[in-house]
Amino acid sequence: MKNINLTETKSWNILKNHFNIIKNVHLKDLFLSDPHRFNKFSINFENKILVDFSKNRITKDTLKYLLDLTKEMNLKNAIKNMFSGMRINETENRSVLHIALRNQKNSPIFINDYNIMLDINHVLKKMKNFSESVINGNWKGYTGKSISDIVNIGIGGSDLGPYMVTEALRPYKNHLNIHYVSNIDGTHLVEVLNKINPETTIFLISSKTFTTDETMTNAYSAKMWFLKISKEKNTLDQHFFALTVDVKNALEFGINIKNIFQFWNWVGGRFSLWSSVGLSIILSIGFDNFKKFLNGACAMDNHFYHTEHKKNIPIILALISIWYTVFFGSETEAIFPYDQYMHKFPSYLQQLNMESNGKSISKTGQRVSYQTGPIIWGAPGTNGQHAFFQLIHQGTKLIPCDFIVPIYSHNNLTDHHIKLISNFLAQTKTLAFGTMDEFYFKKTIFFKKNIKHYKDKIKTDFLFKQCTGNQPTNSILIQKITPYNLGLLIALYEHKIFVQGHLLNIFSFDQWGVELGKKIAEIIYRNFNNREKINSFDSSTQGLISFYKSFYK
Numbered sequence: 001m002k003n004i005n006l007t008e009t010k011s012w013n014i015l016k017n018h019f020n021i022i023k024n025v026h027l028k029d030l031f032l033s034d035p036h037r038f039n040k041f042s043i044n045f046e047n048k049i050l051v052d053f054s055k056n057r058i059t060k061d062t063l064k065y066l067l068d069l070t071k072e073m074n075l076k077n078a079i080k081n082m083f084s085g086m087r088i089n090e091t092e093n094r095s096v097l098h099i100a101l102r103n104q105k106n107s108p109i110f111i112n113d114y115n116i117m118l119d120i121n122h123v124l125k126k127m128k129n130f131s132e133s134v135i136n137g138n139w140k141g142y143t144g145k146s147i148s149d150i151v152n153i154g155i156g157g158s159d160l161g162p163y164m165v166t167e168a169l170r171p172y173k174n175h176l177n178i179h180y181v182s183n184i185d186g187t188h189l190v191e192v193l194n195k196i197n198p199e200t201t202i203f204l205i206s207s208k209t210f211t212t213d214e215t216m217t218n219a220y221s222a223k224m225w226f227l228k229i230s231k232e233k234n235t236l237d238q239h240f241f242a243l244t245v246d247v248k249n250a251l252e253f254g255i256n257i258k259n260i261f262q263f264w265n266w267v268g269g270r271f272s273l274w275s276s277v278g279l280s281i282i283l284s285i286g287f288d289n290f291k292k293f294l295n296g297a298c299a300m301d302n303h304f305y306h307t308e309h310k311k312n313i314p315i316i317l318a319l320i321s322i323w324y325t326v327f328f329g330s331e332t333e334a335i336f337p338y339d340q341y342m343h344k345f346p347s348y349l350q351q352l353n354m355e356s357n358g359k360s361i362s363k364t365g366q367r368v369s370y371q372t373g374p375i376i377w378g379a380p381g382t383n384g385q386h387a388f389f390q391l392i393h394q395g396t397k398l399i400p401c402d403f404i405v406p407i408y409s410h411n412n413l414t415d416h417h418i419k420l421i422s423n424f425l426a427q428t429k430t431l432a433f434g435t436m437d438e439f440y441f442k443k444t445i446f447f448k449k450n451i452k453h454y455k456d457k458i459k460t461d462f463l464f465k466q467c468t469g470n471q472p473t474n475s476i477l478i479q480k481i482t483p484y485n486l487g488l489l490i491a492l493y494e495h496k497i498f499v500q501g502h503l504l505n506i507f508s509f510d511q512w513g514v515e516l517g518k519k520i521a522e523i524i525y526r527n528f529n530n531r532e533k534i535n536s537f538d539s540s541t542q543g544l545i546s547f548y549k550s551f552y553k
């Protein structure tokens with residue numbers, strides 16, 4: 001497919017001119033001029049998710065021009081190409097087919113004339129059988145005891161996705177304790193090992209490549225710790241499992257072929273929670289719930305593929321994001337789940353979005369002249385309100401925010417949930433409209449009367465207490481955080497990010513930037529072990545190395 005540079009489209013100029021009008025318009029005025037704004041700028045999906053994007057600095061025209069851009073940039077074809085298995089990850093020469101992992105219709109999907117659904121179904125069946133035997137206690141450890149603890153060792157997509165989902169779906173969890181170890185800092189592993197009994201623990205070594213230093217270092221240390229207690233090498237067969245693309249590396253590590261749950265190169269690391277990397281999720285919530293989770297994602301895939309662009313949730317959210325990053329030049333996007341179980345969601349989305357769209361070279365090889373992927377950050381509501389919301393309310397930055405809010409809580413404790421909802425509504429209202437009108441009005445009357453005694457105080461109130469509003473938000477209301485609805489939500493964001501990447505004309509499915517740091521760390525590590533002498537680093541790095549070494553003389 002021909003790559004089209006965003007800045008060379010007709011829509012680009014139209015949008016730039018349109019931005020010059022909209023940049024000075026206040027949300028207050030947009031709402032005053034159209035009482036039906038909520039109905040016009042919200043989409044209800046299956047009554048499970050309602051996306052209200054009315055509190056954005058957009059008009060009907062803005063959307064029209066952005067939608068025209070999708071046509072000019074052949075978005076429809078790009079979506080088709082991804083779903084049909086075309087090698088859209090051109091810099092790695094790979095297809096991008098996480099959608100196949102949740103293809104609940106089981107319709108054939110081909111790569112090189114081979115129907116990959118056969119492999120997917122085979123691994124799913126293997127995961128089902130294995131997880132059932134662990135959960136029902138039939139799978140025994142080397143001393144004949146049933147399993148109580150699962151340790152997932154992985155990093156990046158091999159950690160963040162499954163960890164986030166396991167936490168988000170805690171209300172569905174069974175008796176198994178699930179632990180996640182990612183950091184190469186030995187503390188992470190040691191703290192987990194201190195809590196578990198090797199006789200009743202299973203280790204899932206989760207790594208697409210089975211070479212990532214953090215994961216392999218943790219995996220070898222876990223293996224050493226285990227064998228020191230179990231003594232017999234063959235005891236590994238009951239306790240060590242690999243979730244990987246690279247079967248050869250897993251075998252070399254000492255994992256039994258039967259304990260390898262494979263996935264494939266066409267699954268990007270940050271999309272791997274739908275593959276065998278999701279085994280810890282299955283062990284936590286059971287296979288039936290995992291199926292519902294896949295069903296939810298599949299429903300969003302169908303919506304994304306089939307729905308016209310103006311009613312297509314991932315596309316609309318992507319266009320809004322593009323509007324702010326490219327035209328307003330805003331640099332960040334904040335994510336606020338108003339659900340404690342969703343506390344890992346912002347960091348999961350960080351990888352999904354920033355590793356995907358943190359690029360600066362266009363598909364045609366030029367440095368882009370616009371902002372690309374936003375910095376993603378956030379925290380659960382209401383904690384964020386008492387930490388950094390001040391800056392969003394009264395600072396100098398434009399920060400578009402997504403509020404993700406369940407209608408039903410899993411824990412109905414007195415009036416907690418209604419208070420939580422009130423806070424979400426108060427924040428989105430205040431961010432949009434600023435200091436409340438009534439409040440404003442009273443102050444204005446006082447000010448006009450020019451009562452000397454109050455004058456300074458009122459002035460102070462005006463200047464320092466005023467919130468100017470006009471901060472855009474999306475409200476994403478979810479009926480409840482169930483496996484199905486969480487599947488919907490994650491797939492929604494995946495597709496949003498895909499659309500952003502396509503319109504920005506960058507390659508979203510590689511992550512070459514991460515590789516350089518890995519290589520340099522390897523060189524420095526060899527230097528510490530005196531296997532390689534390096535004196536050629538910059539004076540800062542060299543100075544830090546010398547200072548560190550001086551403590552180990």
Ligand code: F6P
Pocket residue numbers: 155156157158206207208209210211212215269270355511514
């Ligand atoms: O951070 C780079 C990266 O390649 C991620 O994309 C990936 O999720 C992570 O490292 C872990 O990689 P692996 O699953 O191969 O260990």
